[in-house]
Amino acid sequence: MNDHSAGPLPATPVADAARFARSEALRWRAHAMIPGGAHTYAKGDDQYPVLAPGFIRRGAGCRVWDVDGNEYVEYGMGNRAVGLGHCHPEVLAAARVALEFGCNFTRPSPLEAECAEMFLDSVPGAEMVKFCKDGSDATSGAVRLARAYTGRDMVAICSDHPFFSTDDWFIGTTPMTAGIPLAVRELTTGFRYGDLADAQAMFDRHPGRIAALILEPSRGEDPPPGYLAALRDMAHREGALFVLDEMITGFRWSRGGAQEVYGVVPDLATFGKALGNGFSVSALCGLREIMRLGGIEHRDRPRVFLLSTTHGAETHALAAATETMRIYRDEPVTARMHETGAALRRELEDVIAAHGLEDAVRIVGRDCCLAYQSLDGSGQPSQAFRSLLLQETIRRGVLAPSLVVSYAHGAEDIAATVAAFDGALGVYRKALDEGVGRYLVGRPSQVVFRSHNTAPADLP
Structure with a gap:
């Protein structure tokens, strides 16, 4: 070095x-x-x-x-x-084996069921799961499901958490609003982490309109005792779903995510990042009563077009995820x-x-x-x-x-x-x-979310 x-x-x-x-x-x-x-x-x-x-x-x-x-x-x-x-050797070996048989077919691979079984064994509160390629698709899938399930339009995000999706429902809350219609931006509101009174005030400002609360269970420090369970109960009293974004905390706080550490079962949750040890795979999971709306068996509610992508179940990524989860289980x-x-x-x-x-x-x-x-x-x-x-x-x-x-x-x-x-x-x-x-050579770094660029001399 x-x-x-x-x-x-x-x-x-x-x-x-x-x-x-x-x-x-x-x-x-x-x-x-x-x-x-x-x-x-x-x-x-x-x-x-x-x-x-x-x-x-x-x-x-x-x-x-x-x-x-x-x-x-x-x-x-x-x-x-x-x-x-x-380049973890066992994860790479699993991906290589899968690639030897092909990476994408016109019908599902058995790896889809095998990976789902391993995932649901890892996250005890989840009853169904659907895989995709990145965190934004997973969180946006959760938002669509929540809107369909509740019949409401608004989404509440934790304002203290920096990122949920590349899609308009979140980016419209940042300074980078170019290209996002005002009507879309007005469908997302915010609440402060750890502050139940602020969340209740938000519900009071938008009675009967909020479909879901979405937040990370933790940004690093533990939540106040009982906060997550109390926030979930508040959401349910107000007719909204409780969604945990476990992109960072999943498989890092524990194998079952931060929800396992803090003892709270969300209605929906999203996982990614460490799930595939760098391979492109993420997951939307949750309660069967909600997740089933993206399926083809139910007749009592309208269908939800949920996470249907050509590359969403590539075999090498699911093989890598299955092996990664096995390592988290066994080591x-x-x-x-x-x-x-x-x-x-x-x-x-x-x-x-x-x-x-x-x-x-x-x-x-x-x-x-x-x-x-x-x-x-x-x-x-x-x-x-x-x-x-x-x-x-x-x-x-x-x-x-x-x-x-x-x-x-x-x-x-x-x-x-x-x-x-x-x-x-x-x-x-x-x-x-x-x-x-x-002592600093050249310009300082900048924050990602800014409305306009400066013109540093060292950039084209």
């Missing part, structure tokens, strides 16, 4: 930039063909400092290599999709991730304290799903200081847009990460004293 934590660092921005020469050339080609230069906003150039790898060529375990050959300990692992580690995956994350938190907090930066850099979240906050001298969140911390950890061989660990992270990786942060925090300390502009 290009580990500069103990040795000298490149002396100039020019020397640093030379490390990413191939990334830079490819980046300008990509922007000419792809809006934003990438197919996921969170992976875009505006989310990273100028001195960052632009393209990852390969990964193994928790290590990745960019197109210039630089090696990193990676966190976030494909936006939390790769829970077991990159201590979630326990290991909690233990590794706890060790990482302890050691990083010690380093932060050693630099006197407790008021500027904070480790937050559940041990299995850590993040960090980067604050300026006045204690306010700062994209510039976040970019600086990313820049300096990248220089030391760690790619950490978050601190989300995988099953593959081990003691050696944690030690390398702590050493990289130790060096980076020394620069952070100087930047607080002397100004971040003296």
